[in-house]
Amino acid sequence: MKILVAIKQVAALDEDFEIRADGKDVEAQFLLRDLNEWDDFSLEEAMRIKEAWSGTPVEVVVVSVAPAEADETLRKCLAKGADRAIRVWDPDVEGSDPIAIARVLAAVARREAPELLLAGAQSSDHAFAATGIATAALLDWPHAAVLTQLTYNPGARSARFRRELEGGLLHEMAIDLPAVLTIQLGINTPRYASLRAIKLAAAKPIEVLTLSDLSVPASAVGEAGSLSHVRRMYVPEKGRAQMIEGSVEEQARRVIEIIREAAGGAA
Amino acid sequence: MAGNDAVTRILFQDFAPGTVRLFYVIGYAAIAVFIYGVYVQVRKYRRGAPAGMPLNLLSRLESMTAILLNHRMIKRRDRKAGEAHRLIFYGFVLLFLGTATITLDYDILGPLFGVHFWHGEFYLWFSLVLDVAGVMLAGGLLYMMYRRGWLKPPKLDYARPDRTPTDPDYDRSNYRREDWAFLWTLLTIAVSGYVLEALRLVWLQTQAEVWDTRWWSPLGAAIAQGLRSAGLSDAGAGLLRRDLWWFHGLLALLFIALIPYTKVKHIFTAMGSLMFRDPQAAQRLPREKPDAPHPGVQYITDFNWKQLLSLDACTKCGRCHEACPARAVGAPLSPRDVILSLREFANRTLNAAELPAQAELDVHGKAPGQVSMETLWACRTCMACVEVCPVAIEHVPIIVQLRRKLVEDGEMDPQLRKTLQTIHKTGNSFGESKRKRAAWTKTLPFPVKDARKEPVDVLWFVGDYASFDPRNQQVTAGFATLLHDAGVDFGILYEGESNAGNDVRRVGEEGLYELLAEGNIKALAATTFNSIVTTDPHSYNTIRNEYPDFGGQYEIEHYTTLLLKLMQQGCVSTSRKLNLRVTFHDPCHLGRFNKGYDAPREILERLGCELVEMGRCRSNSFCCGAGGGRIWIPDPVGAEKPAQNRMREAARIEGLQVFVVSCPKDLTMFEDALKTSGLEGKFVVRELIELVREALAQPQATPAAPVAA
Numbered sequence: 010m011k012i013l014v015a016i017k018q019v020a021a022l023d024e025d026f027e028i029r030a031d032g033k034d035v036e037a038q039f040l041l042r043d044l045n046e047w048d049d050f051s052l053e054e055a056m057r058i059k060e061a062w063s064g065t066p067v068e069v070v071v072v073s074v075a076p077a078e079a080d081e082t083l084r085k086c087l088a089k090g091a092d093r094a095i096r097v098w099d100p101d102v103e104g105s106d107p108i109a110i111a112r113v114l115a116a117v118a119r120r121e122a123p124e125l126l127l128a129g130a131q132s133s134d135h136a137f138a139a140t141g142i143a144t145a146a147l148l149d150w151p152h153a154a155v156l157t158q159l160t161y162n163p164g165a166r167s168a169r170f171r172r173e174l175e176g177g178l179l180h181e182m183a184i185d186l187p188a189v190l191t192i193q194l195g196i197n198t199p200r201y202a203s204l205r206a207i208k209l210a211a212a213k214p215i216e217v218l219t220l221s222d223l224s225v226p227a228s229a230v231g232e233a234g235s236l237s238h239v240r241r242m243y244v245p246e247k248g249r250a251q252m253i254e255g256s257v258e259e260q261a262r263r264v265i266e267i268i269r270e271a272a273g274g275a276a
Numbered sequence: 277m278a279g280n281d282a283v284t285r286i287l288f289q290d291f292a293p294g295t296v297r298l299f300y301v302i303g304y305a306a307i308a309v310f311i312y313g314v315y316v317q318v319r320k321y322r323r324g325a326p327a328g329m330p331l332n333l334l335s336r337l338e339s340m341t342a343i344l345l346n347h348r349m350i351k352r353r354d355r356k357a358g359e360a361h362r363l364i365f366y367g368f369v370l371l372f373l374g375t376a377t378i379t380l381d382y383d384i385l386g387p388l389f390g391v392h393f394w395h396g397e398f399y400l401w402f403s404l405v406l407d408v409a410g411v412m413l414a415g416g417l418l419y420m421m422y423r424r425g426w427l428k429p430p431k432l433d434y435a436r437p438d439r440t441p442t443d444p445d446y447d448r449s450n451y452r453r454e455d456w457a458f459l460w461t462l463l464t465i466a467v468s469g470y471v472l473e474a475l476r477l478v479w480l481q482t483q484a485e486v487w488d489t490r491w492w493s494p495l496g497a498a499i500a501q502g503l504r505s506a507g508l509s510d511a512g513a514g515l516l517r518r519d520l521w522w523f524h525g526l527l528a529l530l531f532i533a534l535i536p537y538t539k540v541k542h543i544f545t546a547m548g549s550l551m552f553r554d555p556q557a558a559q560r561l562p563r564e565k566p567d568a569p570h571p572g573v574q575y576i577t578d579f580n581w582k583q584l585l586s587l588d589a590c591t592k593c594g595r596c597h598e599a600c601p602a603r604a605v606g607a608p609l610s611p612r613d614v615i616l617s618l619r620e621f622a623n624r625t626l627n628a629a630e631l632p633a634q635a636e637l638d639v640h641g642k643a644p645g646q647v648s649m650e651t652l653w654a655c656r657t658c659m660a661c662v663e664v665c666p667v668a669i670e671h672v673p674i675i676v677q678l679r680r681k682l683v684e685d686g687e688m689d690p691q692l693r694k695t696l697q698t699i700h701k702t703g704n705s706f707g708e709s710k711r712k713r714a715a716w717t718k719t720l721p722f723p724v725k726d727a728r729k730e731p732v733d734v735l736w737f738v739g740d741y742a743s744f745d746p747r748n749q750q751v752t753a754g755f756a757t758l759l760h761d762a763g764v765d766f767g768i769l770y771e772g773e774s775n776a777g778n779d780v781r782r783v784g785e786e787g788l789y790e791l792l793a794e795g796n797i798k799a800l801a802a803t804t805f806n807s808i809v810t811t812d813p814h815s816y817n818t819i820r821n822e823y824p825d826f827g828g829q830y831e832i833e834h835y836t837t838l839l840l841k842l843m844q845q846g847c848v849s850t851s852r853k854l855n856l857r858v859t860f861h862d863p864c865h866l867g868r869f870n871k872g873y874d875a876p877r878e879i880l881e882r883l884g885c886e887l888v889e890m891g892r893c894r895s896n897s898f899c900c901g902a903g904g905g906r907i908w909i910p911d912p913v914g915a916e917k918p919a920q921n922r923m924r925e926a927a928r929i930e931g932l933q934v935f936v937v938s939c940p941k942d943l944t945m946f947e948d949a950l951k952t953s954g955l956e957g958k959f960v961v962r963e964l965i966e967l968v969r970e971a972l973a974q975p976q977a978t979p980a981a982p983v984a985a
Contacts, residue, residue, distance in 0.1 A: 023709045023711065024708075024709035024711055024712055025711070041701065041702075043701060198690075200686045201683070201686030201688070201693050201696070201697075203571070203683055203684050203686075203785060203787055203788075204700070204785060204786075204787025204788040204790070204791055205564075205571050205684060205786065205787035206684065206787075207787070208787060
């Protein structure tokens with residue numbers, strides 16, 4: 010019985026960052042890498058199911074579509090108890106949007122044939138909230154997003170869960186397996202991975218796959234395979250707030266003045 | 277009479293032959309019981325892990341004997357009890373040597389070689405010395421009874437903060453009963469011994485060699501006078517003597533036999549604990565063994581034999597209990613009770629012939645004998661307990677090793693967990709970008725050398741708080757100015773510096789500590805310098821005492837030593853006398869850990885400050901409460917914080933103007949506590965560097981010669 014957990018090593022912004030010369034991303038040296046916070050919760054959920062089950066052992070496999078620098082994050086996942094890690098990379102994957110990534114993840118899912126594919130509801134850097142569900146669409150599997158509670162007995166044909174809606178409402182559902190579920194923050198309390206555990210996890214192997222291992226053509230990924238493209242990334246001009254003092258009449262006069270200036274003088 | 281063979285005490289005088297044999301049988305039986313008891317204890321210690329320490333038996337024996345003889349550790353913070361114990365100790369030792377001497381004469385030299393020496397002049401002096409010894413013993417015991425029964429110091433009621441009244445191991449009356457039984461038994465043996473001595477004198481009063489020399493046993497003779505005047509005949513005395521002889525003898529043999537089963541074993545376990553102590557106990561924590569199945573201590577058998585032995589050395593004197601800052605503010609931690617719990621647990625599980633299943637050996641939890649998470653996380657690792665313990669029990673390493681297991685299992689406050697993850701990611705506990713570590717240098721009118729790019733004479737290891745905390749940045753800039761104006765060739769590591777790791781290690785995240793230490797050592801290896809200075813006592817402690825274990829050996833001083841040198845050499849000359857009434861708070865990691873008490877005080881004297889010491893100063897300084905990772909753990913709401921406790925102590929000094937600190941965490945904790953304890957306005961908290969800057973008339977125009985490293 011297998012749970013596949015898709016994880017992403019996300020980027021966080023360092024101080025005084027600069028935009029890359031091509032204007033499409035932040036300069037690499039200003040990015041700090043770590044495990045996506047949502048994925049911490051989905052991995053913990055997989056571990057929770059694994060550890061609560063006393064029947065046939067549940068295998069938890071983490072997968073990431075990323076270059077070698079993501080090995081550090083995969084090792085952290087292994088330290089938290091994942092049994093195996095898979096990393097898929099190929100220079101052609103560079104520049105992929107969530108749909109292109111999803112094509113790769115779907116290929117891995119077909120290869121691994123898990124009962125459950127867990128992913129984070131979104132990533133903290135690009136925040137598309139699309140990759141998990143796109144993978145489900147490509148697999149044509151049942152799916153649900155933004156889970157805040159999951160009940161699953163390994164080996165069962167279905168699972169029950171709650172998902173988060175707006176206004177504090179919860180949506181209680183059941184789903185047939187295999188399925189893709191994207192996990193929301195707060196579903197559990199992710200465990201701490203001590204440095205010692207991370208060091209010991211170095212003994213667990215990370216399987217590195219290429220596109221050809223998965224029979225995914227280069228045209229399906231990268232810029233070529235993406236359905237969306239980044240035009241530019243920029244820091245929006247920060248406006249300055251101004252206090253308008255004076256009596257109500259004076260304030261109104263000043264507001265009209267500002268509007269006229271902004272509209273280029275037209276009334 | 278001198279030299280006369282007849283001047284002696286005939287052993288077993290007028291005993292029927294069968295009774296002497298009976299006595300010897302009982303004696304050997306007592307010894308057998310004693311030996312078996314020792315065997316069980318030794319078997320218990322051997323069930324622990326190997327200690328892996330260099331034995332150096334001879335030098336350890338020497339230092340242990342010195343401590344025993346001068347009793348300097350027992351006298352600390354309880355002088356009268358220390359002196360009374362010294363009387364008991366010397367009295368008991370002399371009486372024991374006396375019995376051994378008699379045995380040597382009667383059972384060994386006599387029968388084997390026909391040599392007897394216990395008579396004549398020797399015998400008379402022997403009698404006098406032992407009479408005095410008995411008085412010392414009894415006197416000491418009586419004082420202890422008075423102290424325990426009338427003075428009733430709170431620490432002797434053994435009330436424990438880590439259990440509630442409903443817990444089965446909350447009640448300590450069995451300990452109190454054992455203590456009283458010990459005192460009464462020993463006193464009864466002593467008193468019955470004197471009465472016995474007197475009865476023999478009355479019984480043999482017609483023998484000149486006995487009666488005429490009786491004043492060589494002054495107390496016995498005095499009692500004999502009294503008995504005789506009360507009308508006791510020699511025949512009557514003879515009968516009483518025979519019965520009292522058996523009472524005294526059997527009680528003494530019972531006492532000996534029960535030594536390994538009772539508190540009396542501290543005679544040996546204290547010696548053992550003192551002999552095998554680690555002089556760097558809390559300053560330098562032990563490394564994890566690379567092949568260990570789990571980190572730290574989970575099972576009682578994870579402790580090494582030396583630790584198991586020292587658990588048995590505790591006599592519940594309560595000095596650690598009194599010194600502990602966590603205990604003082606009501607936290608569920610008493611170092612004494614951690615030791616006693618573990619001892620009870622060890623006795624319950626390791627005394628049996630068969631070792632119980634491993635699952636029953638887990639010391640973590642709330643069952644009797646176990647130590648809970650709340651207790652372990654309350655510790656500030658300030659080492660007050662280790663420093664004061666008269667029998668060299670090392671509480672802090674025990675607590676840290678237990679914490680290592682908690683950290684591995686993630687059992688810690690969420691805030692602490694987050695901080696550890698932050699330190700791992702950014703190399704500092706503030707979560708700030710590495711690039712901002714040296715942002716404080718931008719406020720200075722002069723450049724600060726980058727030690728990564730050019731050689732420096734003095735490398736300044738700044739530390740997290742001094743680099744990132746806004747209030748401490750003022751002090752840091754001040755120190756930089758001091759060094760610059762004094763012409764010191766110094767530099768910093770800029771982004772190459774990470775958290776030194778002292779507190780990370782004491783939290784129990786040994787893996788993260790190793791990462792930080794190795795990283796800093798690598799950064800230092802790439803630089804050229806003669807010595808290191810730091811304004812952070814925590815960094816000072818770990819770099820000085822622990823980095824050598826990881827390959828980083830440096831000459832390092834705390835800024836107070838360097839500053840004093842600069843002042844002595846005239847490179848920093850303060851013309852203005854401050855004339856402030858101040859008190860100095862010894863930082864744990866500078867003072868108690870590394871004996872750095874004097875340099876700051878000399879500086880204050882040079883500044884013309886009037887130093888009024890707080891009651892708890894120098895080695896007894898009261899921790900600000902930030903150590904052991906506690907600065908990263910929220911304090912319980914409503915409870916007093918150690919820093920507030922300290923502020924109230926300082927407030928008792930009449931006319932106090934400045935509370936002086938020399939540690940960045942102290943500055944943070946005490947400035948906060950000054951406000952929250954409602955004492956703002958009564959006095960101020962200042963770093964020593966700030967006082968020096970105040971006293972400087974103006975910065976040096978011409979830099980004096982750089983200080984020699």
